[in-house]
Amino acid sequence: MGGNEQLAALMRQAGFLREDGSVGLKVFARAVGEQAGRTYTHTYVRRWLDGMIPRDEQTRRAITDALAKRLGRPVEPHEVGFGGSRKVSPDLGLSYPDKALDGVSTLGGLWQADLDGLTTLLSAPANVAAWNEASLSWLVSTRHDLISGTGRRRIGPADILGIRSTTEMFDRLDGQHGGGHARRSLVEFLRTDVAAVLQGTYTDEIGRDLFRVTAQATLLGAWMSYDAGLHGLAQRYFIQALRLAESTGDRLLGASILDAMSHQATFLGNFREAANLARAARMGTETAGSALALAHFYAMEARALARLGDAAECDRAMSAAVSQFERRNPDSDPAEWFGYFNEAELAAELGHCNRDLGRAVDASTYASQSLGPSPSGYVRSDFFATMVLADAYLDQGDAEQACEVALGALQIGEQLKSARCGAYVDEFKQRLARLGNSRAVSDFIEQAAHTRLWRPQDARTVPSRGGLPRS
Incomplete structure (x- = not known):
């Protein structure tokens, strides 16, 4: 995984970055500062080259203006990897990637397209076939990904903790104010901070932790997009989060993503697909030792069956959900993220059914x-x-x-x-x-x-x- 090669290429073309690898980061920082009317250091430039996209429009515009001044021509944001006027495949993110790093690249494209407000994705409907492909690919997978990075920045446990705690903050905001409240801010965090960490250097062990927290953060982005009514985009985030989870070997995390996909499929009226997604989640984790997760998977299956009007099968699934819930041990359950699924939550599911x-x-x-x-x-x-x-x-x-x-x-x-x-x-x-x-x-x-x-x-x-x- 490299950094922002588009920015690096234009910096070389403008004489700010030489082909032999030596850099003039301070010179470029001053040039950008002159355009913005503020001070930047070479550290900022290094982060931009590593793939971090500045959050504020003023800085992004100053970067393109500094390059334009040296090159003698206008420079558009998409030329330096900052999005803007560019075309994106309407199928971006729908396919389940063969390689984990392909998924990381796809996510980067999705995050940027989301921030750019590309209607191709923001107005896209969900694709039924994509649910089926992703669930089957995850269920039968025998892949063992080697996860490591070779970028400039060394990544460690503190970086993982930073992503996790920030995701938890956005999760609280989502529950209190809805997915439309801070969704864009979460995507900006993913596209800048998380993307920069993914492009660092790390061992396979750190890499698995990094991909796990990235999958969880992307899952939250999918939930918030779903809650905001952006169903095609949410589905793409769910699918790519599932592939990241697979690469970590965390089957329970992957199953919880299928569980969330079932949630969305039921909402959209795809009840049979929703039931199958919940069943796939259960089948892939029956020996994982989480009664709490199994209870939720059965509850999601029951929700879909109730909407189908299949009372007998819904009653069976509800009974299984209650049975698994009674077997739970929240203090030792490996699917700790289902800790919120208490008596009140189970009662709500049964109420819906x-x-x-x-x-x-x-x-x-x-x-x-x-x-x-x-x-x-x-x-x-x-x-x-x-x-x-x-x-x-x-x-x-x-x-x-x-x-x-x-x-x-x-x-x-x-x-x-x-x-x-x-x-x-x-x-x-x-x-x-x-x-x-x-x-x-x-x-x-x-x-x-x-x-x-x-x-x-x-x-x-x-x-x-x-x-x-x-x-």
Whole structure:
């Protein structure tokens, strides 16, 4: 993995970087500083050459202006590897890479295209065949990747810790404010800081830890993109995260990514594919020793089967989820990232399933158990569970109670930027319309009209049936 060869080539062409390897980094730093009206050092230039893209537009423009001044012609951002006016294959990221390093290169392209706002990817739909290919490739893989880097910067445990702690910060923001809140900032972190670390030098042992935390950070980027309604882009991030996870030998991490892909497939109405993705996750990890993970995989399978209307198979999967959950030992479970999957989360999953099977009373019971006597602290999760409860009351014919609960959900949702939240609201509207008008309904609509999520939004995807996945 090299650095930013496009920038290096233009620096050589402009005389800032000589062919024999000697460098004039300080000279280039001064030239950029003159254009920006601020001071840069040779350390900044070294980072740019290593592949880090400056976050601020002023610095990026100063770099191209400094090169343009020396070359005597305009220099566009994409010429120095900073994106801009360039074409990207509409299939970028859909294929499951044969080699781990190919996946790293693909991710770099996805991150940059995302930041450039290329509609080719941002508006792309999900591809059903890509789910099938990725899950099968992961399930039957016998590859053993050798992971090492040979760049200028030496990478160690502190770099791994930095990526992990930053990812955890973005994860908290996602749960509190939705995927649309800080998604771009996460992608900028991936494209600059993480990309620069990937281009460093490290041993195979450090490399596996690095690829693991990168896979986890990319998985979060996929979740946030999915939550923001960018489904084709999210699918690509899921697939590339899965390939990174495979290269580390961490089967549980890979299975959790398939589990997330199942989540998205159910949301988009691809129920059979969703069930198969959850089954693949389970089949690939049955001997991994994580009852908590198996419980979640069964729950995802149940969610898809409920949407298919297959009550018998859904009941089987729900029963298996409960059985595995009762066997869990959170203190020693190897899939520590499923630690959030507690009694409230399981109840929420069962609430969704029963709602979609037409068991409104059971759905309201489980949704109420999920919400408990006080908020969970996961704002978006509380919103989803509250909307399921409102749906269940509507299905029981209790419009007044349903509207009261839904209004509480809308108030929770005021701080969320989430296309999925909007889809839950749109579905509630459809259910409400079937009841006809009443004083309770008209009073609710008058109050709801003042909330952000009740107003029509773009980029919402409403599945053909209820049961939208929970975060």
